[in-house]
Amino acid sequence: MTALDDDERALVERRKRILGTMGPLFYDRPVHIVRGQAAHLFDASGNDYLDCYNNVACVGHANPRVREAVNDQLGRQDTHSRYLQDEILDYGERLLHSFPDALDRVNFTNSGSESNDLALRMARVYTGHQGVVVTAHAYHGITSLVSSISPSFGTGVPLAPFLATVEVADVLTSKQPESQVRATLKQRFEDAFQKLHDGGFGVSAVLLDQIFSSDGILPGATGWVGDIAQAVHRAGGILIADEVQSGFARTGEAFWGFQRHHADADMVTTGKPMANGIPTGAVIYKHKIGEAFASCTRYFNTFGGNPVSMRAAGAVLDEIEERHLLSHAQKIGEELSAQLLQLLGGTPRFRGIRHAGLFLGIDIGSSDSTSSDPMAARAIISKLRDMFILISSSGPDGSTLKLRPPLVFSSSDVDRFMKACSTLVDEGYFG
Numbered sequence: 001m002t003a004l005d006d007d008e009r010a011l012v013e014r015r016k017r018i019l020g021t022m023g024p025l026f027y028d029r030p031v032h033i034v035r036g037q038a039a040h041l042f043d044a045s046g047n048d049y050l051d052c053y054n055n056v057a058c059v060g061h062a063n064p065r066v067r068e069a070v071n072d073q074l075g076r077q078d079t080h081s082r083y084l085q086d087e088i089l090d091y092g093e094r095l096l097h098s099f100p101d102a103l104d105r106v107n108f109t110n111s112g113s114e115s116n117d118l119a120l121r122m123a124r125v126y127t128g129h130q131g132v133v134v135t136a137h138a139y140h141g142i143t144s145l146v147s148s149i150s151p152s153f154g155t156g157v158p159l160a161p162f163l164a165t166v167e168v169a170d171v172l173t174s175k176q177p178e179s180q181v182r183a184t185l186k187q188r189f190e191d192a193f194q195k196l197h198d199g200g201f202g203v204s205a206v207l208l209d210q211i212f213s214s215d216g217i218l219p220g221a222t223g224w225v226g227d228i229a230q231a232v233h234r235a236g237g238i239l240i241a242d243e244v245q246s247g248f249a250r251t252g253e254a255f256w257g258f259q260r261h262h263a264d265a266d267m268v269t270t271g272k273p274m275a276n277g278i279p280t281g282a283v284i285y286k287h288k289i290g291e292a293f294a295s296c297t298r299y300f301n302t303f304g305g306n307p308v309s310m311r312a313a314g315a316v317l318d319e320i321e322e323r324h325l326l327s328h329a330q331k332i333g334e335e336l337s338a339q340l341l342q343l344l345g346g347t348p349r350f351r352g353i354r355h356a357g358l359f360l361g362i363d364i365g366s367s368d369s370t371s372s373d374p375m376a377a378r379a380i381i382s383k384l385r386d387m388f389i390l391i392s393s394s395g396p397d398g399s400t401l402k403l404r405p406p407l408v409f410s411s412s413d414v415d416r417f418m419k420a421c422s423t424l425v426d427e428g429y430f431g
């Protein structure tokens with residue numbers, strides 16, 4: 001790692017003085033971003049960073065269409081949703097159109113955390129049960145409720161007594177036949193349901209990130225999520241698909257991750273990429289669930305569904321549709337994954353690559369590849385950062401390199417990334 005210069009050190013210190021230390025920065029040598037364009041970010045000295053990591057700016061940094069929509073709406077009005085407004089209805093209708101008919105209602109929030117928080121509350125009212133099941137290393141957000149069902153926070157946040165977790169990574173990264181994978185996972189979830197019943201909580205929901213990003217990026221076997229949807233219904237609960245990471249064309253084959261799994265989701269939550277950086281989230285659900293919730297409480301979110309967010313979100317859908325970003329994500333993801341496999345396949349530290357669309361995970365191991373090696377992964381991330389290429393890591397111990405660039409990532413962006421990886425191979429970063 002190259003050392004911080006005086007200006008960078010001063011900025012880091014200033015940030016600590018103002019923002020405290022709760023929110024750590026990325027990279028050993030943090031990046032000072034001043035502007036962006038498409039899949040590129042630029043620092044104060046004009047260096048061009050290839051952004052292989054940010055899914056929020058899904059239709060590209062500083063997207064002109066999003067900017068125009070936001071500017072135009074700010075010049076009209078931007079107040080809350082307790083008035084009749086065309087913007088929320090126009091966008092709501094379009095968004096619902098992307099879902100199966102049964103998912104026929106939407107409410108808007110400002111983040112993935114708020115969406116999951118609302119979805120869990122709705123599930124509880126609808127089912128009359130409290131228990132929640134998530135994967136063993138899941139992350140679903142920062143509210144009090146949602147952080148208490150997010151094991152990936154580590155030991156600092158106590159997990160809720162009404163939570164049961166299921167390990168899925170071992171099975172989904174194994175070479176077992178799909179029928180075996182499905183049988184094992186179904187049994188594990190049924191055991192979790194039993195545990196919640198025994199504890200007197202019942203089962204309100206299984207909440208699943210549809211790309212399992214914090215469990216190590218596990219697009220592998222599909223079909224098993226559909227099994228879990230059926231099993232949770234039998235146990236008295238519902239399936240909530242967390243599409244904060246996997247939604248909006250990210251995973252290539254289908255617009256939503258749960259559609260890759262052919263799963264009957266009862267609710268869907270989203271956020272991050274929805275409005276290309278304007279804070280916007282949503283809960284999409286079957287109307288009977290909303291009716292149960294409305295019969296005993298109400299939901300008003302001051303900023304949720306505001307017209308500026310709705311216009312930005314509409315511009316994102318326009319961009320995805322007109323630029324065919326779903327098939328683009330599929331094609332570029334395939335290209336990137338195939339080239340990485342070819343380059344890294346025989347290297348000692350390479351332990352595997354997984355991808356769906358433009359969401360890729362590369363497992364990094366010890367020099368003999370017998371165990372995972374988070375320090376080696378960190379060295380790779382740090383070296384790439386010094387070469388002006390931004391990626392990060394995922395998985396229980398952070399040993400999986402995580403690539404999740406803006407959907408507008410191009411073939412020449414792939415070339416630049418591959419050239420950098422080739423240099424790293426030559427310099428021995430992959431053993």
Ligand code: PMP
Pocket residue numbers: 110111112113114116139140141142209213242244245271272
């Ligand atoms: N769910 C998943 C799967 C996420 O990855 C995240 C954010 N990383 C969230 C929910 C929370 O979203 P937000 O940060 O917008 O609150």
